Amino acid sequence: MPETTPYPPSARQVEILLVEDSEPDILLTLEAFEEARVPNRLHVVRDGVEALRFLRSEGEYHDAPRPDLILMDINMPRKNGLEVLREIKTDSGLVSIPVLMLTTSQADEDVRSSYECHASGYMVKPVGFENFLSAIRAFEDFWLTFVRFPPRL
Template identity: 60%
Template sequence: MTPYLPQPTAPIEILLVEDSEPDIQLTREAFSEAGIANTLHVARDGVEALERLRCAAGQPAMPRPDVILLDINMPRMNGLEMLEELKRDPALMTIPVIMLTTSQAEEDILRSYQAHAASYVVKPVDFERFYEAIRALGRYMLTIVRSPGPQEQEDPLHQQL
């Protein structure tokens, strides 16, 4: 039985930055099983994620995510490099980032928080524990976290005028 979670008026927009196909499928299934209304967009590494967030030519357009779930170990640009780049961009820095990774290294945890990650979650290896972690993340995102809405975010282009 899926527990009741209050749902926002629209599904939450989630950008999952993950290069492992099994982890992507597991995340999709866990959100579905947990009954969390969401639109899950996927980028395979930090370069692709930043291009999509910045609407680079050749990348599919996507709405601004309500949250980014970010793995650390990826090709081209790893999650820590992407997080640092994202938090330097005035147009993207207010998007909450939850590190969702297998790394338990203290250095990765410290570096993530120093780069302003909202949370650091170690991915459990079995589905039941992973499902519980995703359900807890969903509850956290839907009932506890308050993110700036589009009207509350400062527009860096208008700041320069």
């Protein structure tokens, strides 16, 4: 997993969990985060079942860090993003982690369902490499520069 450097020792590294099954989108996101101005570690899992195992430190994820932020696609195999979001927001140990839905779906029902399940935001992935990178950079400017995350447990 990439770590961006160098940063002042006082800068807190942000732990981000990307839940995404599209390899091109994973690669674009990794590239954008490598250029981030804020220190971060991006962890990638490829479906909802794997995401919950990561979040609950199960199996191969027994030493996984608690993410400060989750970026999650909706349309994934085995367990979709809305199902995972519902589980996160009803689990007392995970409920405080902000979850941003990052998806290609522009369906009103997906937007409504995401916010009803307490998503922290909903971002539609733009089409095209440059547009996608611009969107990730805008995300970084807000979420990684100005937002204060809950303390890690």
